[in-house]
Amino acid sequence: MSRRSVFQNLLKKTVAGAGAAAFAGVLNKTYAQTSSVADVLNYALTLEYLEAEFYNLSLAAPNLIPSAARPYYEQIAKHENAHVALLKSALGSAAVPKPTFDFTAGGAFGNVFTNVDTNYALAQAFEDTGVRAYKGQATNLMSAPAILTVALQIHSVEARHAARIRYIRGQKGWITNADASGLPQAIYSGEENVTQGGVNLVNALGISAARVSEAFDEPLGMSEVFAIAGPFIKSLNR
C-alpha cells in the first residue's frame, strides 16, 4: 500500500470518526522520525496537556464551576483529553512527557481554582492562544496532508471552545481589534490586522476596522506561544 493510499484510507476513516487509532499507528511509523512534523505535534501535545489538565482540575475543584456551565466545561474537557490521547498515540515513544503545570503562574492567578471568573479568564486565554498556535503551524504540515487535515480538525474545535468561553464572560465570540479583555496583551497582539492579501480591507470595503479584524484570526509562532504559556509550565520533565 503506497503512502498516499494509506492516507486516503485513513482520511476516510477519520471522517467516519473511527480512525483515531489507525491514524496514530500510521503516523507513528511514517512521521514520528521526521523531526519537523514530530516537533509540531509535540508542540501541539504540550498545549493540549495544558488545556486538558486545566479543565480536569477545574471540574474537580469543589464549588467552582456552576452547574449551568458544567455541560460545556465537560464537553471541552472531553475534547482536550481526546486531543492529548490522539497526539500521544500518534507520536508513540517520541511523545514528550506531560509537563508539570502551575496554573497560578507563580501566584499571579492564585484563585484560579476557587474563583470562577479567574478560571473563565484563563480558559479564554488558553483557547484563543490555542487557535493562534495551531494556525501558526499549518504551513509546516503541508508536506503531510493527512496530518495537516487532523490539525485543522483540532484547530476549529479550539475556536468553538474559545467562542463559547468568551460568550460566558460577556465577550463577543470573535476577537475585536486586539482587545485583550483584561488578559495579557501578548495573547491578542497582531489580531488588529486589517490587511489581507496586501489590501487594507477597511479602506477597500468601507467596513470598520473592528468588523474587519473580527473576520480573521491571526496566527502566532512557537516562541510567542511559549512566551504566553511559559508562566504556566513549571517543568517540562524531559
Add this chain to the structure above:
Amino acid sequence: MEKQQTDPMATVEGLSGKASAALGRRVFMRYIGATAAAGVALSACHSELVDPTATGSARPGDAIDLGDIGSKDVNVLNYAYALEQLEAAFYTQAVMTPYSGITDAERQILTDIRDHEIVHRDLFKAALASAAIPGLTPDFSSINFNSRASVLGTARVFENIGVSAYNGAGQYIRTPDYLVLAGKIVSVEARHASIIATLLEPMSALFAGDQVVFPASGLEEIRNPEEVLAIVRPYVKEFLNGRNGRR
C-alpha cells in the same frame, strides 16, 4: 515561524501597492473595478491562477462548474468564494428582515457575522478577479426569515458546512499564503458556529456537539467538495457543480 505573522499575500507584488493606492474609502463600486486590476497582478504572479471559465453574473439555471477542487488553487478559492457568497447573502437577508422577537444581542451577533461574511466574500472576489466564478443567485425560499428557529437553524447548517468544507479542502491548497488565509477564516467560521449553537441551546454542549466533533477523537467533521455542494445546492438557483479534489 515569525514570517507567518506577516500578511499572507504581502509578497504578491502588485496587489498590495496598486490595489491599496487605488482603493478609495467607502467607494464600493470603484473597489470592484480596482481589485479586478489587482487580481490580474495576482494571477500574473501565480501561474496556477488562470481563468477557468467565467466572469460576470450568472442566470438562474446556469451551471457553474467549480472544476476539480484540488487540481489548482484557483478552484479552491472559487469553492470558498461560492460558500462565502451564500453566507453573506443569507445574513444580509436575516438582518434586513429580522425575525419577530429578535433581541438586541441577537441582532448584533447576526450583524457582526453578516459583516464578516461580506469581508470574506469580497476578499475572495478581489483575489480571484477575472478568474472568479459569477455572482450566485441565492434561493432562500425554504427559509422562513420571520422564524427564529428557521433563521438560526439555517445559520447553524451554513456555519457547520463552512467549517467542514474549509477543513476538508485545506490539504488541497498548494500556496502557503492561501493556506494561512484559509486558516484565518475557518476559525472565525467555527466561532460563528459555536455562538449560533449557543443562541439555540445556551447551556448545552451543542456549541461543539457530538454531531460535529467526534467525541472519541475530539476532531471536527470534514466534508469533501461533492458532499458540501450537494448540501448547499438547494440554496442556489444556479447549478453548482464541482468534483472532489486531487492533489
